[in-house]
Amino acid sequence: MRILVTGGCGFIGSHVVRQALMIPNVERVINLDALTYSGHPQNCFDIEDSRYHFIHGSINEESLLKEIFQTEQISVILHLAAESHVDRSINSVKPFIETNIEGTRIILESIVEFKRLGQDIHLIHVSTDEVYGSLNPEDPPFTEKTSLNPRNPYAATKAASDMLVQSFVNTHDISAVITRCSNNYGPNQFPEKLIPLMTLNAMNGDNLPVYGDGKQIRDWIHVVDHSNGILCAMLGLIMGRLSTGEVINFGASNEVENIEIVEKIIHLTNADKSQIKYVKDRPGHDRRYAMGFQKAKKILGWYPEIEWSEGLAKTVEWYKENSEWVESITSGQYREWLTNQYGETI
């Protein structure tokens, strides 16, 4: 297997790169990352494996992508590169359309071109539970058969890219699987997302901005479990346990309200409840996500292994112990985002 990981300097991508290198018959792992605001070389700086190589560039650079396919004889793409933050997509959807849709289009057309030349490339397209929309309290979790109903611009661009992938399977007979996962947490997550934002603010004595009533629910999964799932899906596709065009959901049966998470983080950081500030709700805020993952269990033998309380405590610990990482990414640009998003609140 000669693997191209897109977005390997991001949160999940950096764990995928590490875990892919643990598979003995992986010959090569190329990490193509544009190093946007959420991509950090530090996330992979300690990888010394000679099979690993980082390339600074964008999936939107078609000629670069094809050069990598050819010179590295790529046989699998783990496609994670994306604009990934809902709040940013509400402010401006353009970069989401460019990377999540147009970037995926370029990957797909390049795969078709190489297939015609006799080089088959399997694609694992990494997507999200948000494409299914929002659940009511009494609804069962999403399954792979749930209709797509994206309700925010980020989710809409992910759903569009999922449908493009499926159309290329049907029309051009490429080999591809779509994985959809619930909210990830763990080390290396950029602190614009709930858990790292609250952790850093709690540690610094800053305010903790809870949107709306704080009772929205997400199904939290540790990033290492998700990354394992992506690699299981890759092996499943290559070894024929999964057919091309299939969708696989990953989740953790771990539905938690946002406010409960914030309170746990306050406890883990010895912060104070008075730091909680209820702020204006996110427009169109999805109330509840929950993922059914019976298919992954049955076909891939995959299930989440990291227990939530322990996983969260270790994650908070990681942020406490990695102040150099935190300082390197909470630069001027990050401060600007906080001011722009939260105003005087934090």
Ligand code: NAD
């Ligand atoms: P992230 O924002 O931390 O990382 C995204 C990475 O992609 C960054 O390293 C960035 O530099 C890179 N990138 C952006 N545009 C690029 C381009 N044009 N070319 C090359 N690289 C580019 O995101 P994440 O949380 O690690 O998410 C990774 C993937 O997993 C995304 O596709 C996301 O939709 C999906 N996902 C995330 C979650 C979650 O909870 N974070 C859950 C389910 C699915």
Ligand code: TYD
């Ligand atoms: P987030 O980490 O942005 O992930 P997603 O929107 O993809 O689920 O947000 C998780 C939940 O936390 C979501 O319900 C929004 C909420 N939230 C806050 O209440 N305050 C915040 O400052 C942020 C960033 C998120």
